[in-house]
Amino acid sequence: MKFILAMVVLLSSSIASAGAGSSKIDRVGINSVGQLYIDLQDNVVQDGCFANAKRLLVPVDHAQLDRWFSLALDARIYDLPIEYSSNACTTDGWSAWLDTGWFQITYPESND
Numbered sequence: 001m002k003f004i005l006a007m008v009v010l011l012s013s014s015i016a017s018a019g020a021g022s023s024k025i026d027r028v029g030i031n032s033v034g035q036l037y038i039d040l041q042d043n044v045v046q047d048g049c050f051a052n053a054k055r056l057l058v059p060v061d062h063a064q065l066d067r068w069f070s071l072a073l074d075a076r077i078y079d080l081p082i083e084y085s086s087n088a089c090t091t092d093g094w095s096a097w098l099d100t101g102w103f104q105i106t107y108p109e110s111n112d
Contacts, residue, residue, distance in 0.1 A: 019044065019045040019085065020085040020086075020101075021046075023040040023042035023082060024080070025038055025072055025076040026039045026040065026041050026054075027039040028072040028073055033060060036062075037056070038056040038082075038098075040055070049093050049095070050093045053094050056084060056086060058097075058099075059097070062098075071104070075105050080107065082103065082106060084098060084102065084104075085098075085101035
C-alpha cells in the first residue's frame, strides 16, 4: 500500500510540473548565448514561475530550435496564436523552458 501511495505522489508531482498554455507572441529572437526566446502576450503556464512571467526559452542545443524559431516567426508575423508545453522554470523564475515540451501554431478554422 505504501508503494502505491508513493507512486501516486511521484506521478502527480511530475504531471503538475509540466505547463501547457496558449498565447500570441509579442517578440521572438535569439539571445547572446544562442537560446531562442519567445515573449508571449499572456503569462506562461508553468509551476514555479512568477505570476507575470511571459517568456519561453529553448536551449541552444535543442534539436528543434531552428524549426521552432521559424514557427514562432510565422506566428508573430501573421498574428497567430501558439500552444506550448513547458517543463520547468528558469532559476530566476522569469521564463519557462521548452526543453522537453512541444510548440505549435494554432491555425484558425478555414471558411472554405
